[in-house]
Amino acid sequence: MTAELDLTPEEIAELKRATDQPDVASAVEAAARQYLQHARRQELKSLSGRVEMQDNWRELEALEAPRGDERPEPGTHF
Numbered sequence: 001m002t003a004e005l006d007l008t009p010e011e012i013a014e015l016k017r018a019t020d021q022p023d024v025a026s027a028v029e030a031a032a033r034q035y036l037q038h039a040r041r042q043e044l045k046s047l048s049g050r051v052e053m054q055d056n057w058r059e060l061e062a063l064e065a066p067r068g069d070e071r072p073e074p075g076t077h078f
Helices: 009-019 024-046 057-063
Strands: none
């Protein structure tokens, strides 16, 4: 996809420095990806205190298949 941006030479230089990219296209691409990652984190942070969690990790852990270093009980098939 192509897009036209109106950035000053100073903004372009700062963008390239901030993203550690050698050219404008890769700097803009890196900045957009970094922004999206930041926006997703902010969205997750906004859910803090709104999501009800169940404290059932022990039951879920017991339902998981044994790891390679654990031996299943005799008669148990996985």
